[in-house]
Amino acid sequence: MGGDVVVRRxxxxxxxxxxxxxxxxxxxxxxxxxxxxxxxxxxxxFANGESVVLLAAVGGRVVGFAQCYPTWASLELAPAWVLYDLFVDPSARGLGVGRALLRAVADHARAAGATTAVLETAHTNTTAQALYESEGWVLDTTYRTYALTL
Known part of the structure; x- marks a missing residue:
């Protein structure tokens, strides 16, 4: 597998x-x-227009995706995007696929008028954390995330 990473909606x-x-x-x-x-x-x-999915291909083979949910940042009174899912096939890791997807998410969110994009990852997913930080994503030290299982 070789070639440039191509990302499309x-x-x-x-x-x-x-x-x-x-x-x-x-x-x-x-x-x-x-x-x-x-x-x-x-x-x-897709049918309900509830998410934006970006696909990444290398050499014509789809090897990664990112799924985002457009929402609102009420403190900013502006649109925001939540990058909820990002995955790169293990066979394509190290080829820049995750980086290309992150950049495409930022580009698409900006084009949609979003003023911020957020994501969460597992505390143990240090490889992904390093990638996010290298692309300018900043660890939130102001707010704490809680969840309630229903």
Whole structure:
């Protein structure tokens, strides 16, 4: 596999490719799901216009994706994006795919009028943390994230 990383916005016709990568993402985070559930989830996000999915290809092969959810930053009274999912196939790691996806997320968010983009990652995912920080993402030291399982 060689060549430049090409990133493009996915659409509903890409659900199969996104689902393949999304399954790898879920495995990485130890949350596997049946393929039909993954495809149904992604199809609904596309159909309802609820997320923006970017696909990265190297040598014509799709090897990574980022899924973002446009939302609002109420303290800024402006649009914001949440980068919720980012995954690069293990065979393509080290080729700049994650970096290309991060840059494309920032470009698309800016073009959509967003004033900020945020993401979360596991405390143990230090490889991803180093990448994010090298691309200008800053660890939030002001706010603490909480979750309530419902």
């Amino acid at each position: 996915a659409d509903v016709a890409d659900v199969g490719e996104v689902a393949r990568l999304f399954a790898g993402y879920l495995e990485f985070y130890e949350c596997p799901r049946p393929p039909a559930e993954v495809s149904a989830y992604l199809t609904a996000r």
